[in-house]
Amino acid sequence: ARADIATPNRTKDIIRKHGFTFKKSLGQNFLVDKNILDKIVAAAELNPAKGALEIGPGIGALTERLADEAGRVAAVEIDTRLIPILRDVMEGRDNVAIVHGDVLKTDLPALWEEQFAACEQVSVVANLPYYVTTPIIMKLLEEGLPLESIVVMVQKEVAERMAAAPGGKDYGTLSIAVQYYCEPRLVCIVPSGSFIPAPNVDSAVIKLKRRPEPAVIVRDEAAFFKVVHAAFAQRRKTLQNNLSLLAGKDRKQELGALLEGCGIKPERRGETLTLQEYAVLTDALLEAGV
Numbered sequence: 001a002r003a004d005i006a007t008p009n010r011t012k013d014i015i016r017k018h019g020f021t022f023k024k025s026l027g028q029n030f031l032v033d034k035n036i037l038d039k040i041v042a043a044a045e046l047n048p049a050k051g052a053l054e055i056g057p058g059i060g061a062l063t064e065r066l067a068d069e070a071g072r073v074a075a076v077e078i079d080t081r082l083i084p085i086l087r088d089v090m091e092g093r094d095n096v097a098i099v100h101g102d103v104l105k106t107d108l109p110a111l112w113e114e115q116f117a118a119c120e121q122v123s124v125v126a127n128l129p130y131y132v133t134t135p136i137i138m139k140l141l142e143e144g145l146p147l148e149s150i151v152v153m154v155q156k157e158v159a160e161r162m163a164a165a166p167g168g169k170d171y172g173t174l175s176i177a178v179q180y181y182c183e184p185r186l187v188c189i190v191p192s193g194s195f196i197p198a199p200n201v202d203s204a205v206i207k208l209k210r211r212p213e214p215a216v217i218v219r220d221e222a223a224f225f226k227v228v229h230a231a232f233a234q235r236r237k238t239l240q241n242n243l244s245l246l247a248g249k250d251r252k253q254e255l256g257a258l259l260e261g262c263g264i265k266p267e268r269r270g271e272t273l274t275l276q277e278y279a280v281l282t283d284a285l286l287e288a289g290v
């Protein structure tokens with residue numbers, strides 16, 4: 001049997017063999033901790049009937065583990081230099097597709113058809129490049145892909161924001177977007193020493209389990225997210241002040257009454273509202289023609 005890729009020695013060997021140098025700008029921090037990989041793979045609950053989409057396979061530390069557990073793996077990697085390395089380390093595995101490209105520009109529905117047509121369910125499992133975490137998560141959530149779950153390594157602060165409850169400094173537009181579509185669960189905190197090279201921040205693995213229906217029912221999704229963004233435009237401002245940028249300053253009084261009518265005190269801040277309150281508020285604003 002081959003040795004696991006996710007050890008400091010094997011990772012250094014592969015890098016040396018191929019003369020690879022890390023690009024910080026691509027968020028290249030490779031996992032060299034088998035215990036963390038065990039936790040990621042366990043959280044993804046894979047089996048041979050399931051597919052796994054990996055974003056940023058690097059030199060394949062996670063990819064080989066996914067290939068062992070899932071029926072089919074597609075791994076999208078942006079760095080041209082890593083493609084031959086991945087083909088080398090994945091040699092002999094017939095259930096792995098290495099896809100060269102930028103995940104943000106990848107036609108994911110087409111990739112689904114090509115790679116996962118025979119899979120009962122598909123999860124995204126990845127150690128994400130931190131410079132593009134939010135756009136990647138938003139793309140996965142908003143494209144309406146038939147996803148069972150997203151299990152990802154992200155910066156610890158970002159994981160805390162995704163899982164945050166109303167009322168604290170971590171709760172914001174990312175929390176609401178994630179929780180609208182998914183149920184978040186923090187899997188584990190990961191120290192920087194689990195990577196080569198070690199990043200400057202702590203990391204965390206988070207599981208986002210896709211809900212069968214959004215957490216709240218809204219008449220107009222776009223309007224809902226517009227209201228949420230407006231409510232957080234300036235964190236220190238009251239809801240009434242932030243929303244009057246949306247409604248027009250001349251409608252500030254009316255807005256106060258509308259908020260009261262929804263059972264929401266106008267002097268509250270955006271960070272204190274639940275998703276349910278945002279849903280009620282959005283419908284009332286639409287009703288009032290804001």
Ligand code: SAM
Pocket residue numbers: 026027028029030031032055056057058059060061062063076077078079082101102103104126127128129130132
């Ligand atoms: N999965 C590997 C591991 O755990 O050791 C590598 C993880 S590393 C944090 C992130 C990977 O994402 C790098 O291989 C990097 O080249 C790749 N990457 C960066 N931006 C990307 C993008 N826009 N699309 C696809 N891959 C990207």
